[in-house]
Amino acid sequence: MKIMAIAANTFKEAIRDRILYLLLAFAILMIGASRLLSLMTVGSEEKIVKDIGLASIALFGVAVAIFVGVGLVFKEIEKRTVYTLVSKPIRRSQFILGKYCGLVLVLAVNLAVMTAVFYLVLIQRGWMDWRLTGAIWLTFIELMLVTAIAILFSSFSTPILSSLFTVTFFIIGHLSWGLRLMADKVEGVAAKFLCEFFYRVLPNLELLNMRGRAVHGLELPESQMAFATLYGLSYTAVLLALAVATFRRRDFL
Amino acid sequence: MSVPQPVLEIAGLRKSYKGHLSIGRREVIKGLDLTIQPGEVFGLLGQNGSGKTTTLKMILSLIFPDAGRISLFGTDYRSVAHRHRIGFLPENPWFYEYLTGREFLDFYGQLFGYGRAERSARAEAVLARVGMSDRAGLPLRKYSKGMLQRIGMAQALINDPEFVILDEPMSGLDPIGRREFRDIILDLKRRGRTIFFSSHILSDAEAICDRVGILKDGRIGVEGRLADLLSPAVRSWEVMYAGPPFAQLMSVAAGGDGGCQLLSDRGPESLVAVHDEKVLSKLLDSIRTQGGRLISVSARRETLEDLYVKEVSGR
Numbered sequence: 001m002k003i004m005a006i007a008a009n010t011f012k013e014a015i016r017d018r019i020l021y022l023l024l025a026f027a028i029l030m031i032g033a034s035r036l037l038s039l040m041t042v043g044s045e046e047k048i049v050k051d052i053g054l055a056s057i058a059l060f061g062v063a064v065a066i067f068v069g070v071g072l073v074f075k076e077i078e079k080r081t082v083y084t085l086v087s088k089p090i091r092r093s094q095f096i097l098g099k100y101c102g103l104v105l106v107l108a109v110n111l112a113v114m115t116a117v118f119y120l121v122l123i124q125r126g127w128m129d130w131r132l133t134g135a136i137w138l139t140f141i142e143l144m145l146v147t148a149i150a151i152l153f154s155s156f157s158t159p160i161l162s163s164l165f166t167v168t169f170f171i172i173g174h175l176s177w178g179l180r181l182m183a184d185k186v187e188g189v190a191a192k193f194l195c196e197f198f199y200r201v202l203p204n205l206e207l208l209n210m211r212g213r214a215v216h217g218l219e220l221p222e223s224q225m226a227f228a229t230l231y232g233l234s235y236t237a238v239l240l241a242l243a244v245a246t247f248r249r250r251d252f253l
Numbered sequence: 254m255s256v257p258q259p260v261l262e263i264a265g266l267r268k269s270y271k272g273h274l275s276i277g278r279r280e281v282i283k284g285l286d287l288t289i290q291p292g293e294v295f296g297l298l299g300q301n302g303s304g305k306t307t308t309l310k311m312i313l314s315l316i317f318p319d320a321g322r323i324s325l326f327g328t329d330y331r332s333v334a335h336r337h338r339i340g341f342l343p344e345n346p347w348f349y350e351y352l353t354g355r356e357f358l359d360f361y362g363q364l365f366g367y368g369r370a371e372r373s374a375r376a377e378a379v380l381a382r383v384g385m386s387d388r389a390g391l392p393l394r395k396y397s398k399g400m401l402q403r404i405g406m407a408q409a410l411i412n413d414p415e416f417v418i419l420d421e422p423m424s425g426l427d428p429i430g431r432r433e434f435r436d437i438i439l440d441l442k443r444r445g446r447t448i449f450f451s452s453h454i455l456s457d458a459e460a461i462c463d464r465v466g467i468l469k470d471g472r473i474g475v476e477g478r479l480a481d482l483l484s485p486a487v488r489s490w491e492v493m494y495a496g497p498p499f500a501q502l503m504s505v506a507a508g509g510d511g512g513c514q515l516l517s518d519r520g521p522e523s524l525v526a527v528h529d530e531k532v533l534s535k536l537l538d539s540i541r542t543q544g545g546r547l548i549s550v551s552a553r554r555e556t557l558e559d560l561y562v563k564e565v566s567g568r
Contacts (some may be wrong), residue, residue, distance in 0.1 A: 001363070002366065005364060006364075009352075013351055016351035036385065079342060080345075084346065084361070084408055085334060086315060087314075087341040088365065089334065089337050089364065090336075102271060220524065249317070253316065
């Protein structure tokens with residue numbers, strides 16, 4: 001209940017900070033792109049609209065996750081609201097999890113509205129394909145993971161550094177499959193071990209990216225979906241545990 | 254008769270912060286000992302930067318000591334359960350500005366696990382107590398500094414705490430606000446609550462506290478009941494009179510101005526401080542004989558300010 005109270009307050013803050021106005025930008029982009037493309041006679045118009053739609057859902061989501069996420073904890077300390085909050089009967093872990101859940105709630109609403117606009121455009125054009133929902137679901141899992149990275153960094157660092165770290169992690173996360181290839185190519189046991197080690201430890205965000213398959217109307221196998229979901233949630237849980245452990249020892253100066 | 258359990262016990266507390274550019278460490282609290290009994294109003298005094306806020310933050314687990322022991326209500330201070338019994342108002346409080354006063358108190362009520370009806374009843378009660386009932390519908394971003402201080406006091410009292418910790422509660426308040434805050438604190442005291450507050454406004458401390466401690470060099474230098482700390486002996490007298498000029502009076506009274514000091518000389522009235530009883534008697538005689546008119550004589554005893562200045566600056 002206390003976690004939910006903090007989550008609800010975080011959600012309220014995001015709403016009253018007008019973060020969801022970003023959605024308006026998304027809707028305009030989506031409808032605009034679809035109208036603009038319909039003027040052209042490109043054969044793969046449908047794929048382009050779906051591609052733009054899924055990519056912007058992911059991009060807008062990640063932008064909110066990172067830039068709101070890194071300020072979430074920092075702002076509470078900077079503005080000293082944390083003094084009265086933490087002196088109430090709550091654990092620091094409840095504070096972190098509450099802030100996290102609040103932002104995830106914002107992201108969920110954000111994603112739901114963007115998906116609705118996207119689907120409306122598709123339905124209107126007669127291009128609707130419900131398999132896209134699977135790709136959007138995994139995008140949501142990815143956002144949960146990225147938010148956890150942002151919270152972890154912001155539990156000990158400043159927003160600017162945390163954004164840098166989180167963006168770096170996000171990019172590496174989408175390229176980490178390359179480490180596997182590199183492990184096969186490099187010479188020497190140590191180098192191989194390092195490549196393999198980082199491949200295992202860093203998040204593999206490509207596992208959660210089924211957007212390309214969905215755009216091309218390919219099946220998203222259930223087992224793969226389930227594995228990716230489980231992977232994303234487990235990774236998130238570990239990141240949150242680390243964030244709580246770091247935050248527990250922190251001095252609020 | 255059994256000895257009551259202290260509300261707060263601190264022994265050998267130490268805390269250091271990273272130095273400038275993270276080079277070295279600067280020790281702020283250097284072995285602080287303190288005990289507060291139930292029902293007491295304790296004032297922690299000290300200059301800016303002397304470590305008052307650091308001490309309060311450690312009690313509330315906002316920062317962690319390097320060494321030493323803190324116990325609240327007889328057990329380890331870190332227990333979350335203690336915070337049901339504690340209220341805290343930080344210095345220059347700042348809250349979620351997008352919430353209205355009422356929403357803010359409701360949110361904090363939820364952190365105590367109160368149900369909806371109880372939250373509402375408690376919020377209205379504390380709003381009335383701090384005189385904010387009619388402005389509780391405004392968002393906090395529209396609050397003045399004094400209003401934030403009041404809503405801050407409201408959140409500190411929402412759980413009807415046994416132990417209230419206030420960091421510079423009077424700062425930012427106008428004279429009326431200060432009087433009202435003083436009344437709130439005295440009311441808490443009447444109802445048997447224990448109050449621990451830090452301040453550098455000595456007149457407030459003198460009016461409210463049972464006991465004070467002066468923080469200097471990271472330790473409590475002087476500590477005790479005001480009645481025991483301040484000497485009841487008269488330190489000096491202030492004489493106000495109208496009539497002959499001070500110099501003329503002095504030449505007649507004491508053959509010089511030994512033991513007398515002219516404090517102010519406004520038109521026909523003069524204010525003189527006298528440190529010696531014999532000189533006082535001569536001065537009064539001479540005012541009469543020189544055709545002057547005595548307006549008032551008042552005795553000055555040692556004040557908390559005198560003690561504070563003596564302790565802090567060694568004068």
